[in-house]
Amino acid sequence: xxxxxxxxxxxxxxxxxxxxxxxxxxxxxxxxxxxxxxxxxxxxxxxxxxxxxxxxxxxxxxxxxxxxxxxxxxxxxxxxxxxxxxxxxxxxxxxxxxxxxxxxxxxxxxxxxxxxxxxxxxxxxxxxxxxxxxxxxxxxxxxxxxxxxxxxxxxxxxxxxxxxxxxxxxxxxxxxxxxxxxxxxxxxxxxxxxxxxxxxxxxxxxxxxxxxxxxxxxxxxxxxxxxxxxxxxxxxxxxxxxxxxxxxxxxxxxxxxxxxxxxxxxxxxxxxxxxxxxxxxxxxxxxxxxxxxxxxxxxxxxxxxxxxxxxxxxxxxxxxxxxxxxxxxxxxxxxxxxxxxxxxxxxxxxxxxxxxxxxxxxxxxxxxxxxxxxxx
Amino acid sequence: xxxxxxxxxxxxxxxxxxxxxxxxxxxxxxxxxxxxxxxxxxxxxxxxxxxxxxxxxxxxxxxxxxxxxxxxxxxxxxxxxxxxxxxxxxxxxxxxxxxxxxxxxxxxxxxxxxxxxxxxxxxxxxxxxxxxxxxxxxxxxxxxxxxxxxxxxxxxxxxxxxxxxxxxxxxxxxxxxxxxxxxxxxxxxxxxxxxxxxxxxxxxxxxxxxxxxxxxxxxxxxxxxxxxxxxxxxxxxxxxxxxxxxxxxxxxxxxxxxxxxxxxxxxxxxxxxxxxxxxxxxxxxxxxxxxxxxxxxxxxxxxxxxxxxxxxxxxxxxxxxxxxxxxxxxxxxxxxxxxxxxxxxxxxxxxxxxxxxxxxxxxxxxxxxxxxxxxx
Numbered sequence: 141x142x143x144x145x146x147x148x149x150x151x152x153x154x155x156x157x158x159x160x161x162x163x164x165x166x167x168x169x170x171x172x173x174x175x176x177x178x179x180x181x182x183x184x185x186x187x188x189x190x191x192x193x194x195x196x197x198x199x200x201x202x203x204x205x206x207x208x209x210x211x212x213x214x215x216x217x218x219x220x221x222x223x224x225x226x227x228x229x230x231x232x233x234x235x236x237x238x239x240x241x242x243x244x245x246x247x248x249x250x251x252x253x254x255x256x257x258x259x260x261x262x263x264x265x266x267x268x269x270x271x272x273x274x275x276x277x278x279x280x281x282x283x284x285x286x287x288x289x290x291x292x293x294x295x296x297x298x299x300x301x302x303x304x305x306x307x308x309x310x311x312x313x314x315x316x317x318x319x320x321x322x323x324x325x326x327x328x329x330x331x332x333x334x335x336x337x338x339x340x341x342x343x344x345x346x347x348x349x350x351x352x353x354x355x356x357x358x359x360x361x362x363x364x365x366x367x368x369x370x371x372x373x374x375x376x377x378x379x380x381x382x383x384x385x386x387x388x389x390x391x392x393x394x395x396x397x398x399x400x401x402x403x404x405x406x407x408x409x410x411x412x413x414x415x416x417x418x419x420x421x422x423x424x425x426x427x428x429x430x431x432x433x434x435x436x437x438x439x440x441x442x443x444x445x446x447x448x449x450x451x452x453x454x455x456x457x458x459x460x461x462x463x464x465x466x467x468x469x470x471x472x473x474x475x476x477x478x479x480x481x482x483x484x485x486x487x488x489x490x491x492x493x494x495x496x497x498x499x500x501x502x503x504x505x506x507x508x509x510x511x512x513x514x515x516x
Numbered sequence: 517x518x519x520x521x522x523x524x525x526x527x528x529x530x531x532x533x534x535x536x537x538x539x540x541x542x543x544x545x546x547x548x549x550x551x552x553x554x555x556x557x558x559x560x561x562x563x564x565x566x567x568x569x570x571x572x573x574x575x576x577x578x579x580x581x582x583x584x585x586x587x588x589x590x591x592x593x594x595x596x597x598x599x600x601x602x603x604x605x606x607x608x609x610x611x612x613x614x615x616x617x618x619x620x621x622x623x624x625x626x627x628x629x630x631x632x633x634x635x636x637x638x639x640x641x642x643x644x645x646x647x648x649x650x651x652x653x654x655x656x657x658x659x660x661x662x663x664x665x666x667x668x669x670x671x672x673x674x675x676x677x678x679x680x681x682x683x684x685x686x687x688x689x690x691x692x693x694x695x696x697x698x699x700x701x702x703x704x705x706x707x708x709x710x711x712x713x714x715x716x717x718x719x720x721x722x723x724x725x726x727x728x729x730x731x732x733x734x735x736x737x738x739x740x741x742x743x744x745x746x747x748x749x750x751x752x753x754x755x756x757x758x759x760x761x762x763x764x765x766x767x768x769x770x771x772x773x774x775x776x777x778x779x780x781x782x783x784x785x786x787x788x789x790x791x792x793x794x795x796x797x798x799x800x801x802x803x804x805x806x807x808x809x810x811x812x813x814x815x816x817x818x819x820x821x822x823x824x825x826x827x828x829x830x831x832x833x834x835x836x837x838x839x840x841x842x843x844x845x846x847x848x849x850x851x852x853x854x855x856x857x858x859x860x861x862x863x864x865x866x867x868x869x870x871x872x873x874x875x876x877x878x879x880x881x882x883x884x885x886x887x888x889x890x891x892x
Contacts, residue, residue, distance in 0.1 A: 151572065151574075152570065152571045152572060152574040152575075153572075153573065153574040153577065154574070155580075156580055156584070156585030157571065157574050157579070157580060157584050157585060157586065158574050158577040158578060158579060158580065158776075159577065159578035159579060159580060159581060159776040159777075160578075173577065173578065174577075176572070176573035176574070176577065177573065179573040179576040179577065180576075181568050181572050181573055181575070181576060184564075184568060184576060184781070185564065185565055185568045185569070188560075188561065188564040188565070188568075189561055189564070189565065192557050192560060192561045192564075193561070194528065195528045195533065196527065196528060196529075196552070196557050197529065197552035197553065197555040197557055198527075198528040198529040198530070198533050198534050198552070199528075199557070199750055200555040200556075200557060200560060200747075200748035200749070200750040200751070201529065201534040201535065201549065201550075201552065201555065201748070201749060201750050202534060202535035202536075202549065202744075202749045202750065203533070203534060203535060203750055204531075204532055204533060204534065204535060205535060208532070208533050209532030209533060210533065230606055230610075230752070230775070230778065230779070231775050232774075232775075233770075233771055233774040233775030234771070234775060236774075237617075237771045241613075241617045241643070245622070246621070246622070259770055259773050259774035260770075260774060261770075262770030262773055262774065263769075263770035263771055263774055264770070265770070266769045266770040266771070267617070267770075368578075368775075371576075372576035372577070372781075373576070373577060373578045373775075373776065373780075374575055374576040374577050374578065374579055374776075374777075374780035374781045375576070375780075375781055376606070376775065376777075376778065376779050376780060376781075393639075393642045394609075394635055394636075394637075394638030394639035394640070394641070394642040394643075395609055395610070395613045395639055395642070397635050397638055398608075398609040398612075398635035398636060398638065398639055399606070399607050399608075399609030399610060399744075399749075399752065400534075400535040400749065400750075401535075401750075401752075402606065402752065403606070403752050403779070404749075404750035404751075404752060405560070405748075405750045405751055405752075405782070406781070406782065
């Protein structure tokens, strides 16, 4: 099932419909996309049908500004918070833009991990904010470096933007102790934490620590969740969780007073999936699919580089001592897109291709780095 | 068909699902909502089904940043522009927020009509902009007053926000000559015009002039369109039309680079309605429904007030010499919500109730203004 690559789903998977299309002959390990065959078309057809049948015209009206209660209730139950703490967003990009425009002033600083989601950073800088990279190690952002950065930018820090679980691009999971240490530093300085938690449902091995927001009792942390990585990005559906006061501050903005819920009918469609158990069944299936893909890539990847096997999410981070050349039949995301660091690195997404293609890509990558490369 | 009031559709039309619910015993002429029975539930169920069937996984992927081409092509054909000039938005509120955050700086001024959409103004002021009301008469904003306001606010004007067709709240249509005069003033000063064109498809009598954007050849004007008033607000789907350079400036923002199309799957669902002719058939039906509602209200509305019969849209503007008392069984929108002016006024929406209820509301209103009121 679903072992074919994007090519077999290409009928309307074309330029001008979807965001980006790679040439047919290239195995694209670049973007953080799901393989077309992993996008649950039938499940969504059913979800929209059921939402429109169950809610009728109420699914088509201006939705409750904060998001329809049936959706918020289901989201809150899963997150261990109250409905008052949930705000429906049109995905994480939308949520980050809202926070960057409503809770930050032009020329404020956002502290980010040394390697951080490039397009998330672009949302911040295009809004006129400055980002400052903070040193990280294999356990995530360094708390002392965070302290030093806050002190150095005294009064100008709008928030810290972190992605502690199955980090994009490095795939790491920040351990609980490190999460607590980072929270302690942020709280001590009264600096808001924005936790991008897009991948946390995609555990492939083991368990993950509680989110930073949960560890903080949802005080001083805004947690961003999305269905883009676990159902489908074309839905443009996510939600944020924060303390009720912060949610109120956002939802009282004219944007919500005027338009109502950020994505009403789609939130009701997804609410039917959350309530019926369909979402959990889909997630179990998707995890198995991603695990097969990760293992196919990892099992064929040997060469003059280092990597840690990611325990979840979409990404594997390959590190070299020097600049590397990638074989022409494979596309990867250059590490420099995400930030500067010692040596060289590339991000490989194992989400967009079949296990067979990933295995072949792994072999092609293993055999074709430039010979002068040395291990880091 | 659809002659029942909101009460008969109330099963899930309840607090926490939809934005606002009036008590059962009140005929609510306040909000610019469609009556639940006018929201095309079956049509949307079909549209989502067809979009998912036709586009498959491509409907669920990150959509083209500017919006899927099949949608943009259909929208452009109707507007007489090119696909490069169309950007998909999550409704007019979203579009206005984008323009207010991307094309204006905090403390800039937005010039608005003396009476203007209150929640649109709130989007601007909550974003930290200042609004300045410009005098209007029965033909819309006064061009000389616009000139004077631009001069008075020299260098601080981000844009002029206008709603020239079936104006919210007054229902007027700005004649073509006045549109040209306003455009001439804005162009002379190099000031951007944002044309909120939410109601233009809802002509009940006669024809409307070309949009200001069309008259300007889409130069210097951003036109905001939405399906919230003609299909359903819960879709959160609209689009803006501008010159290709302005569209590029918007679409190159990290927000779109990261999330892709602002509302991908729903734009493809609506594209099927635009292409099949279903949208036009629905529009013809909706116009007839609204016309019956407007006529039922107007035919029963006599009293110590003045009004012009609106030729389209949702709203009728009732003017008095003094403050008026409204009967308890009817809710209206106080004119002061939309701006200050001489005398007193209220906005009546004839979109949310059946003709029978509107006729009864008209009679109730006609009989119960305070006796001391005099005609203006």
